[in-house]
Amino acid sequence: xxxxxxxxxxxTGPFEISDLTVDPPGPEEVLVRFDYAGxxxxxxxxxxxxxGFNPPMVGGHEGSGVVxxxxxxxxxxxxxxxxxxxxxPYCGRCRFCLTGQTxxxxxxxxxxxxxxLDGTQRLHGRGQKLGSVDLLGTFSQRNVIPASCVVVIxxxxxxxxIAIAACGVPTGFGSAVTAADxxxxxxxxxxxxxxxxxxxxxxxxxxxxxxxxxxDPVEFKRTTALTLGATHAFASAEEAHEFVWSESRGVGAxxxxxxxxxxxxxxVSDAFSMIRKGGVVVVTAVxxxxxxxxxxxxxLTLYQKRLIGSLFGSGNPHxxxxxxxxxxxxxxxxxxxxxxxxxxxxxxxQGYDDMLAGLNIRGLLEISH
Numbered sequence: 001x002x003x004x005x006x007x008x009x010x011x012t013g014p015f016e017i018s019d020l021t022v023d024p025p026g027p028e029e030v031l032v033r034f035d036y037a038g039x040x041x042x043x044x045x046x047x048x049x050x051x052g053f054n055p056p057m058v059g060g061h062e063g064s065g066v067v068x069x070x071x072x073x074x075x076x077x078x079x080x081x082x083x084x085x086x087x088x089p090y091c092g093r094c095r096f097c098l099t100g101q102t103x104x105x106x107x108x109x110x111x112x113x114x115x116x117l118d119g120t121q122r123l124h125g126r127g128q129k130l131g132s133v134d135l136l137g138t139f140s141q142r143n144v145i146p147a148s149c150v151v152v153i154x155x156x157x158x159x160x161x162i163a164i165a166a167c168g169v170p171t172g173f174g175s176a177v178t179a180a181d182x183x184x185x186x187x188x189x190x191x192x193x194x195x196x197x198x199x200x201x202x203x204x205x206x207x208x209x210x211x212x213x214x215x216d217p218v219e220f221k222r223t224t225a226l227t228l229g230a231t232h233a234f235a236s237a238e239e240a241h242e243f244v245w246s247e248s249r250g251v252g253a254x255x256x257x258x259x260x261x262x263x264x265x266x267x268v269s270d271a272f273s274m275i276r277k278g279g280v281v282v283v284t285a286v287x288x289x290x291x292x293x294x295x296x297x298x299x300l301t302l303y304q305k306r307l308i309g310s311l312f313g314s315g316n317p318h319x320x321x322x323x324x325x326x327x328x329x330x331x332x333x334x335x336x337x338x339x340x341x342x343x344x345x346x347x348x349x350q351g352y353d354d355m356l357a358g359l360n361i362r363g364l365l366e367i368s369h
Contacts, residue, residue: 038062063138172199174313184208192260205229
């Protein structure tokens with residue numbers, strides 16, 4: 001079967017729209033048609049070299065569409081099912097799955113490997129075998145993906161909007177609700193209002209925080225945050241710090257959530273100085289692997305401050321995606337408002353350029369259109 005896809009043929013550089021061949025699905029795999037894909041920052045980190053991977057690789061890990069064929073052993077998914085992707089192909093057998101931490105499943109070792117779970121590939125082009133980002137490669141009209149990465153949804157759920165529920169929405173929402181454990185009456189500060197940060201704002205508001213402070217230098221993002229749950233928005237960490245210290249009477253914020261494009265020492269330092277005794281800094285954003293963070297050990301110990309990382313909002317991907325879909329369909333959270341621009345597959349690089357220019361909360365690729 002033929003497909004058109006956005007490919008990273010080298011370790012850095014733009015996506016190239018390429019014609020590829022797709023093999024039939026193997027055991028515990030499915031062939032899918034992708035209709036929509038979200039432009040998540042993770043793929044941009046790969047495109048510019050912040051995250052290493054094994055090229056060539058088809059981009060994209062947020063997606064929605066229709067199942068076209070199932071491989072041997074797949075019984076819980078049928079051709080014609082509508083779905084949204086989950087980027088962690090959990091095994092259900094490792095220590096982390098067995099203790100409820102499926103977001104940390106040992107199968108995560110395959111996400112950037114360039115192969116399927118059995119060590120082989122299903123995509124071919126230019127005389128080469130290709131992998132898929134997070135075993136998904138949603139920037140392709142069709143692809144073969146693990147059945148464990150498919151979250152079946154009801155057919156009345158809009159496939160375009162729900163594509164972004166695959167990663168950015170539950171990651172941000174969970175960063176506030178689960179990782180930061182936001183409680184009614186809390187003060188929560190979110191640094192960086194992109195596709196993840198805006199959902200940390202929604203999550204904190206949903207959990208009952210009395211003050212939700214958005215920090216971002218881009219005015220349009222601050223304005224958007226104020227319409228989606230933020231009580232206040234500031235262009236700089238310094239302005240936010242002054243406000244929180246005044247409102248809390250010198251106590252500090254209960255939680256600070258870092259969802260900037262790329263973590264640096266300053267934002268971690270700003271967040272750590274923002275929180276109260278016993279407060280928590282949640283680092284959800286990606287950092288350069290060589291970055292070393294410095295924090296005052298005095299405050300860490302005597303103030304019992306906490307600094308934690310969070311992958312996929314520290315939740316269960318399949319369960320959390322279903323919760324997000326349900327909350328959206330019931331009108332409890334906003335998703336349509338997060339999609340600020342739509343692009344055909346051929347304009348994937350423009351979509352990421354717009355993201356870097358601060359023009360998008362979330363861009364959406366219209367794949368099979």
